[in-house]
Amino acid sequence: MKKSWPITILFCLLIIGGGVAVILWPRTVPLQECSEIYQKYASMENVKASFIKDYKVNDSVFVDVTLLEAINSAGWDILKKDFELPNLPAELQQLVDNGADLVFTKSIPQTKTDTSNSPNDLLAISHLKHTLTVFHIEDETVKHAIMRHNYKGIINQ
Numbered sequence: 001m002k003k004s005w006p007i008t009i010l011f012c013l014l015i016i017g018g019g020v021a022v023i024l025w026p027r028t029v030p031l032q033e034c035s036e037i038y039q040k041y042a043s044m045e046n047v048k049a050s051f052i053k054d055y056k057v058n059d060s061v062f063v064d065v066t067l068l069e070a071i072n073s074a075g076w077d078i079l080k081k082d083f084e085l086p087n088l089p090a091e092l093q094q095l096v097d098n099g100a101d102l103v104f105t106k107s108i109p110q111t112k113t114d115t116s117n118s119p120n121d122l123l124a125i126s127h128l129k130h131t132l133t134v135f136h137i138e139d140e141t142v143k144h145a146i147m148r149h150n151y152k153g154i155i156n157q
Helices: 004-024 036-041 073-082 090-097 140-155
Strands: 047-056 062-070 103-108 121-126 131-136
Touching: 036 047, 036 062, 047 073, 062 073, 121 140
Parallel strands: none
Antiparallel strands: 047 062, 062 131, 103 121, 121 131
């Protein structure tokens, strides 16, 4: 009877440890399943790139998302150039400088070489956080849901 207690405790610790490992284990997507945008910026030193598969926009809309975050001003300059972002007008820039997280949205082609009739991706731009969020659109009908999701996020700040 005395020998079974240490074995039982060890077994319970293994179960708990296994459960914690499953919860904390990183969930990664193979590189070939990530967006072209993610693949381009993943190894860039001035930009932190993340890819989220099946991001939940609302109860019925899930989209793949690439998040690009400029680590420094050089990274932000690269992103602004690559995505053809105009400089903000002085009054909007002043709001951003005072801490307002104005998020702008624009449509961008899915790839530079895309000549098909595929829908454009949506790009959400945060000048305060120096981040770009690319919502990869497979169906035009989800654009409204994404715009609404972004708008709610701004209001809830």
